[in-house]
Amino acid sequence: MSFRRLRHFMQLIELRDLRNISSYGIMMKRNSKLSLALHALAQMxxxxxxxxxxAAIALHNDTNPVVVRRVLGLLREAGLVTSEKGHNGGWLLARPPDRITLADVYLALGDRFLRPEYDGEDNPPECLIERALLGRVESALQAxxxxxxxxxQDTTIAELRSTELTPVD
Structure with a gap:
């Protein structure tokens, strides 16, 4: 991705222009863990x-209960959910839904949406130009x-449950 396209991508994020951000699908991976976590928290x-x-969360999200436990385990480590063992056990929110932001969830999962692609035939690691650009690209992606x-941070789980989320302009 050229620096011009990267700069444009960053401007779209700043402007919250989600419709046009999707045209940069090559840079943003779909994060199924984030989607599952947000759905599960909204259900809770x-x-x-x-x-x-x-099992109930997995059924609702068309996935395996083991996947649910792995994802919610990360949220438990971050203090967002608790788990109870036993016949009547399961997962509960550790704090009110209006005190859990999407940023809390995103950061708890530890995955980044934006990653530079260092590998490949087009940019071998021994290329001096590529190595010189990596720091700048990484800095732009971090921004x-x-x-x-x-x-x-502007949206909470409680707001996700609302049927009338304000569209992003």
């Missing part, structure tokens, strides 16, 4: 005092990532 927010089982996290 519906039934605050009743634990949700991994975009910081903007993304900043924007995610």
């Amino acid at each position: 927010a519906e039934t605050l005092n009743r634990p949700k089982t991994s 975009a990532e910081n903007t993304l996290v900043s924007r995610l």
Whole structure:
């Protein structure tokens, strides 16, 4: 990706222009862990005092309960959910849904959406030009990532449950 396209991509993030950001699909990977985590948290927010089982969450999200446990385990480590063992056990929110932001979830999962692609025949690591550009690209991607996290802090799980989310302009 050229620096011009990268700069444009960063401007789209800053402007919250999600419709046009999708045209940069090559730079943004679909994060199924984030999607699963957000769906699960929204489900837990519906039934605050009743634990949700991994099996129920998995069924609702068309995945395997083991995948659910792995993802929610990361959220438990971050203090976003708790788990109860036993026949009536399951997963519960560790704090009210209006106190859990999308940024909390995103950071708890530890995956980055934006990553430079260092490998490949087009940019071998021994190429001096490529090595010189890597630092600048990484810096630009980190700035975009910081903007993304900043924007995610503006939305809570409670707001996700709302049927009328404000569209992003």
